[in-house]
Amino acid sequence: MCRSMAELSSVAQAETMIRQNVGDFGVDKVLLGQASGRILRQRVMAERDQPPYDRVMMDGIAIRHGDVRSFHIHGTQRAGAPVGRLVADDSCLNVTTGAILPEGSDTVVPIERLSQQNDQFSLEPGYTPEAGQFVHARASDCRTGDVLLEPGIRLNAPALAVLAANGYARVEVARSPSIGILSTGDELVPVEGPVQEWEIRRSNEQALAGALRTRGLTDIHIDWAGDDLDDTIRALEKALSVHDVLILSGGVSMGSFDYVPRALERLGVERIFHKIAQRPGKPMWFGIGRQGQRIFALPGNPVSALTCCMRYVVPSLLTAMGARTPERFTVMLDAAIPLIPTLARFVPVRLRHDARGCACVSPQPASTSGDFSHLATTDGFVELPPGEGSASAGTAAVFHGW
Amino acid sequence: MCRSMAELSSVAQAETMIRQNVGDFGVDKVLLGQASGRILRQRVMAERDQPPYDRVMMDGIAIRHGDVRSFHIHGTQRAGAPVGRLVADDSCLNVTTGAILPEGSDTVVPIERLSQQNDQFSLEPGYTPEAGQFVHARASDCRTGDVLLEPGIRLNAPALAVLAANGYARVEVARSPSIGILSTGDELVPVEGPVQEWEIRRSNEQALAGALRTRGLTDIHIDWAGDDLDDTIRALEKALSVHDVLILSGGVSMGSFDYVPRALERLGVERIFHKIAQRPGKPMWFGIGRQGQRIFALPGNPVSALTCCMRYVVPSLLTAMGARTPERFTVMLDAAIPLIPTLARFVPVRLRHDARGCACVSPQPASTSGDFSHLATTDGFVELPPGEGSASAGTAAVFHGW
Numbered sequence: 001m002c003r004s005m006a007e008l009s010s011v012a013q014a015e016t017m018i019r020q021n022v023g024d025f026g027v028d029k030v031l032l033g034q035a036s037g038r039i040l041r042q043r044v045m046a047e048r049d050q051p052p053y054d055r056v057m058m059d060g061i062a063i064r065h066g067d068v069r070s071f072h073i074h075g076t077q078r079a080g081a082p083v084g085r086l087v088a089d090d091s092c093l094n095v096t097t098g099a100i101l102p103e104g105s106d107t108v109v110p111i112e113r114l115s116q117q118n119d120q121f122s123l124e125p126g127y128t129p130e131a132g133q134f135v136h137a138r139a140s141d142c143r144t145g146d147v148l149l150e151p152g153i154r155l156n157a158p159a160l161a162v163l164a165a166n167g168y169a170r171v172e173v174a175r176s177p178s179i180g181i182l183s184t185g186d187e188l189v190p191v192e193g194p195v196q197e198w199e200i201r202r203s204n205e206q207a208l209a210g211a212l213r214t215r216g217l218t219d220i221h222i223d224w225a226g227d228d229l230d231d232t233i234r235a236l237e238k239a240l241s242v243h244d245v246l247i248l249s250g251g252v253s254m255g256s257f258d259y260v261p262r263a264l265e266r267l268g269v270e271r272i273f274h275k276i277a278q279r280p281g282k283p284m285w286f287g288i289g290r291q292g293q294r295i296f297a298l299p300g301n302p303v304s305a306l307t308c309c310m311r312y313v314v315p316s317l318l319t320a321m322g323a324r325t326p327e328r329f330t331v332m333l334d335a336a337i338p339l340i341p342t343l344a345r346f347v348p349v350r351l352r353h354d355a356r357g358c359a360c361v362s363p364q365p366a367s368t369s370g371d372f373s374h375l376a377t378t379d380g381f382v383e384l385p386p387g388e389g390s391a392s393a394g395t396a397a398v399f400h401g402w
Numbered sequence: 403m404c405r406s407m408a409e410l411s412s413v414a415q416a417e418t419m420i421r422q423n424v425g426d427f428g429v430d431k432v433l434l435g436q437a438s439g440r441i442l443r444q445r446v447m448a449e450r451d452q453p454p455y456d457r458v459m460m461d462g463i464a465i466r467h468g469d470v471r472s473f474h475i476h477g478t479q480r481a482g483a484p485v486g487r488l489v490a491d492d493s494c495l496n497v498t499t500g501a502i503l504p505e506g507s508d509t510v511v512p513i514e515r516l517s518q519q520n521d522q523f524s525l526e527p528g529y530t531p532e533a534g535q536f537v538h539a540r541a542s543d544c545r546t547g548d549v550l551l552e553p554g555i556r557l558n559a560p561a562l563a564v565l566a567a568n569g570y571a572r573v574e575v576a577r578s579p580s581i582g583i584l585s586t587g588d589e590l591v592p593v594e595g596p597v598q599e600w601e602i603r604r605s606n607e608q609a610l611a612g613a614l615r616t617r618g619l620t621d622i623h624i625d626w627a628g629d630d631l632d633d634t635i636r637a638l639e640k641a642l643s644v645h646d647v648l649i650l651s652g653g654v655s656m657g658s659f660d661y662v663p664r665a666l667e668r669l670g671v672e673r674i675f676h677k678i679a680q681r682p683g684k685p686m687w688f689g690i691g692r693q694g695q696r697i698f699a700l701p702g703n704p705v706s707a708l709t710c711c712m713r714y715v716v717p718s719l720l721t722a723m724g725a726r727t728p729e730r731f732t733v734m735l736d737a738a739i740p741l742i743p744t745l746a747r748f749v750p751v752r753l754r755h756d757a758r759g760c761a762c763v764s765p766q767p768a769s770t771s772g773d774f775s776h777l778a779t780t781d782g783f784v785e786l787p788p789g790e791g792s793a794s795a796g797t798a799a800v801f802h803g804w
Binding site for chain 2: 032033035036037046047048050051052053058059078079080081082083096097098099100136140141142146148149153155156157158159160161162163164165166167168169185186187188191192195196197198199200201202203204205206207208209210211213214222226227250253258300301302306309310329330331332352353354355356357358359360371372373374375376378396402
């Protein structure tokens with residue numbers, strides 16, 4: 001009765017099958033103040049030249065560059081005021097940082113380089129301004145219509161500045177799918193209240209929801225079902241009717257009380273795959289509901305559930321939302337990790353960047369797939385392919401953060 | 403009139419002076435579902451042994467280890483049910499993953515290793531179970547009262563699982579300070595609506611607010627004041643009366659219309675320092691209000707304002723909130739950057755981890771401190787000390803992300 005390895009999908013196959021089936025959740029138009037961290041879904045163009053005018057970069061005076069060393073001041077060009085004008089080559093205007101450069105002037109002399117007597121400003125002895133200095137020339141950063149941001153980026157602080165500067169009071173971002181998290185198991189009781197010796201508190205849903213929330217996936221609803229086929233069908237039917245994505249934990253291995261695959265089949269959910277050649281997380285199940293809902297059924301073990309969530313669920317949802325940059329990156333092992341001939345391995349690690357800039361990770365293998373207490377001292381996990389022997393210290397591996 | 407370098411604080415001095423004055427904003431007790439990404443402010447202890455019982459790790463049968471190879475089944479030990487008991491050495495109980503191990507048994511045989519005839523389970527020919535296999539022993543992960551989480555960590559997914567599993571329905575986290583962002587300048591107009599040639603849209607506040615929000619600092623209020631001393635005093639007075647922290651952009655350099663330092667002095671704000679030996683961001687100002695409010699007055703240039711925010715404001719607020727781990731880390735330059743003899747330099751970079759795990763950065767220097775359009779294609783900036791010549795490719799530098 002031992003299952004042959006041929007029934008398992010590889011990590012790459014599973015990832016491909018999910019990506020081919022994960023769809024799109026559409027676009028939201030949100031106020032700029034609510035866009036931080038969201039995934040951009042439109043092109044952003046320059047509303048105007050940037051800077052939109054020859055912009056004064058220092059407080060001082062605006063002059064026409066030449067041999068004159070003393071200037072009669074005849075007014076002030078403040079930031080935010082319409083453009084003024086020099087009246088003669090030996091005249092100047094007081095200017096403030098951010099002001100438009102007065103017509104007839106081409107150069108700014110900072111206040112620190114000047115001495116003043118009544119209405120007359122004189123250059124510091126021995127100081128010669130460079131022509132055009134301290135002027136941020138119109139259109140030197142970009143021109144009207146230039147593409148400034150492409151879809152797929154996560155909106156960080158500089159991107160928000162670009163949006164604001166170009167008049168985007170509202171911005172098109174990826175809609176967050178509605179996600180239902182359903183944990184199953186008669187042994188699970190709420191976080192609050194009494195707990196019997198043979199019971200454990202419901203913790204997976206908090207870990208999964210937290211992982212999703214920190215990635216901007218915030219539309220999350222949590223439910224629970226006991227180890228009963230009818231109960232499981234009822235809970236799933238309700239969840240399928242309201243959510244784009246279901247994440248289930250528990251009930252997907254071979255036991256007689258693992259009702260989840262059976263309940264999903266009864267509800268017409270098409271199984272795309274069941275079981276991946278990996279440890280932890282081998283029993284993972286993925287399918288598509290009748291209305292296109294994506295169903296990720298993860299093992300109930302806390303380490304397995306969270307690892308599968310970070311390895312498959314989060315990246316595929318972000319891809320579906322149009323994100324272009326995967327969050328994973330390559331790191332270097334600082335200690336050996338035994339490989340498994342037939343299974344990919346995911347091993348919790350601590351990450352640090354050493355004094356030379358190397359992203360080094362220290363493996364912190366769990367004693368069992370149920371041991372999650374120690375995971376909170378780790379930063380994520382590395383992924384190692386199936387193989388003989390060990391991945392030695394110094395081996396490069398892909399890192400996924402919690 | 404040229405200012406001597408002796409009046410400037412170094413980057414390290416500025417950082418120390420801020421840290422010594424940044425205070426604490428207290429503690430919030432929040433529901434677990436709202437704790438993701440918050441900074442933990444309490445110790446978290448194990449409510450029970452973990453696992454709380456000898457826990458079955460596979461679906462199968464529970465037996466007493468010995469020479470017997472065929473077992474009479476007399477019931478089921480389901481997950482979530484009170485503990486059962488083996489009646490004899492050749493008896494077994496059906497068990498499900500997560501169940502408590504029945505009394506009298508010590509070993510689990512997975513369903514895949516068994517054949518069944520009526521009420522009799524037989525081991526696969528040639529298969530010998532190991533004593534104690536597939537049992538996750540009580541207290542093997544931790545014991546009641548063990549410290550599982552220390553204050554100062556940012557609550558990630560595994561930490562949320564630990565909290566839930568140990569009955570923490572509410573958790574003490576750092577309170578987010580109330581932050582007022584005030585930009586000043588007559589040239590600034592709203593993101594929406596008409597804009598004249600000599601005006602620019604208000605973008606700094608969006609960048610600063612976005613940077614704070616992605617770090618969990620979400621209690622943010624935005625305001626604006628024109629270049630007028632009374633107007634600035636009024637706006638600052640209002641902001642000081644309601645916020646723990648003020649972040650100002652603009653109005654801190656030497657010009658006659660830079661009212662911010664004067665207005666702050668009138669309002670009794672104690673100046674801790676003004677100007678740092680750095681580019682960009684030299685005019686930065688920091689002070690403490692009469693009720694202990696922290697006031698960061700940043701230059702108005704977008705690149706300067708955002709760089710100062712990420713270099714000083716965000717890290718000091720997170721430290722004040724009890725966060726233990728700074729977000730900065732060391733990276734390696736992939737191209738040379740000219741140094742400045744008297745000023746530290748902050749240079750925007752793109753970050754990538756190469757195939758060996760090296761965190762490499764490509765310098766993307768801004769053409770001027772007003773050029774922020776190109777910042778959106780960068781990941782953060784590196785910090786280089788004052789010096790002669792250049793930092794060559796291969797030099798290690800501290801990286802700060804946007």
